[in-house]
Amino acid sequence: MFNDSKKLTVILVGLPGSGKTCIAKKLSRYLNWKGCFTKIFCPDLYLQKLKVLESKTSCMDGQEEKDWNTLSMAECLKDLICWLKNSLEAKVAILDSENLLRDQRALLKKKLETETGSSILFIESVCNINQILVDGENTFACERRVQQYQLRYESLDELLDPNYSFLKLFDVNKSIVTRNVEGHISALIVYFLINARFHSRTLYFSRHGESEYNLQGILGGDSDLSLRGVEYASKLHEYFTGVKIENLQVWTSPLKRARQTAQLFEEKAKIWKCLEEIKAGICEGMTYQQISELYPEEFRSREKDKYNYRYPRGESYYDVVVRLEPIMLELERANNVLIIGHQAVLRCILAYFLGKSTEELPFMEVPLHSVLKISAMADDYHMQTISLNISAVSTQLPFNANL
Structure with a gap:
């Protein structure tokens, strides 16, 4: 079994439709099978719950506009931190979100390191727009979102992020670049993703x-x-x-x-x-x-x-x-x-x-x-x-x- 005392948070990075959720599910399945207890946390699921709760408990007329993305991320992180800190079996938390901006990722890294004591591994999925994995979403709508996000997207960079532990997957895993990857579980993740396939x-x-x-x-x-x-x-x-x-x-x-x-x-x-x-x-x-x-x-x-x-x-x-x-x-x-x-x-x-x-x-x-x-x-x-x-x-x- 996994007796490593150090826990790990995997933070996914990438444009919409780049296969992040696919990677998260496959990685979680593998690590849990190996006895390394892993759980996925997705802010989008919290966003849906918050909006449903709001519609049931409040009158929407005259309400202030809310930053739903910020609220859902906050709720998601609260549960992630609680799970890593309080579950004896917890080993790996996976944060499945775009995390497009460098400043945003820096804040996440600092918060999670401080509050959970876990190591941080970023995984960036980079896909050609014509090879995007559209998961139940209208292809045209997805491509429009990608084009909008591309204008402000900041990719992981070994010069700009010199102290980060990360790996970048191009077109899911046709090629992989790693940087500062240390520790048994992180090495296991790299080894698995090199071999993983996403075909039918x-x-x-x-x-x-x-x-x-x-x-x-x-x-x-x-x-x-x-x-x-x-x-x-x-x-x-x-x-x-x-x-x-x-x-x-x-x-x-x-x-x-x-x-x-x-x-x-x-x-x-x-x-x-x-x-x-x-x-x-x-x-x-x-x-x-x-x-x-x-x-x-x-x-x-x-x-x-x-x-x-x-x-x-x-x-x-x-x-x-x-x-x-x-x-x-x-x-x-x-x-x-x-x-x-x-x-x-x-x-x-x-x-x-x-x-x-x-x-x-x-x-x-x-x-x-x-x-x-x-x-x-x-x-x-x-x-x-x-x-x-x-x-x-x-x-x-x-x-x-x-x-």
Whole structure:
């Protein structure tokens, strides 16, 4: 987990429609998945709330004109500062706003450093006007706003802002410039944004076919597929032959049950060791009943905190998230991938795309003999479960049976 005592505030900078909100959401999803608790604060949302509240509580006739932008920013900053100061888990606050002017950014930096003690990282998104990411807004109206803002916009500059820690993304991330970036979390942000992509694509996930150990309720091991598992492998290949996905890549783990599920695909499956199932250590090869009888203390410990519990000489879900980092960055860049994996591993991967918390992750349902289809649109992901109608044993335990 992230034990750094120093907290971080990320301040987004850029013209309207330059993809700042997209960047904020994607970055927040990634950092939270890594166990670095992150929250986005957007003054525009406060602006809407303030105007609604005003219309409900006051008569508008004869009122003084209010500087709504200043008021909404003040309310937003108040909540941001409160969260960073008072939440024990808080690590990164992201301020999603234009922050166009140099003086404005200087005041923000001083206020947040003084009141929260956090480090400040500016992220500027610079987009060609013809490549602007218009998020539900009329394109013409957006371009007019951009043209108006451009007249007074002051970009981050290494000469004019020599003491700032910042990175600039050009056309989302076609090129990136960094300046004075220090600290583990800031370095992690740079590394992620270099690899992040914002294009639409589809990814597919499936557990291996039912195994002999699945039938016996045994953890871990390297068993073969059951007869129904072999039937599923054939059905899975038949499904993807039918949908005719161009340049489909198949990735899988080195364990037999996964490789046997992938063996019918003409495209040779790429083997990733990091896709191996969670290691149960001394509990490998046992049933849940045997574990509760032989290691009752371990059973109870994992019941208290399934995500962070580590099997003796084995792994925790957090450990799996850490070792999956390389494949997650590959998935950020990839199109048309089918991953044939294991229950705990797929829970960790799907939790990233679906924004699940560490409390939810270990209990996500990933059924046997189904294809999970993730459709990505910029920073949003949606999952569809496609059953291939081959019977299989259920491995989804009740909530209170945490092992």
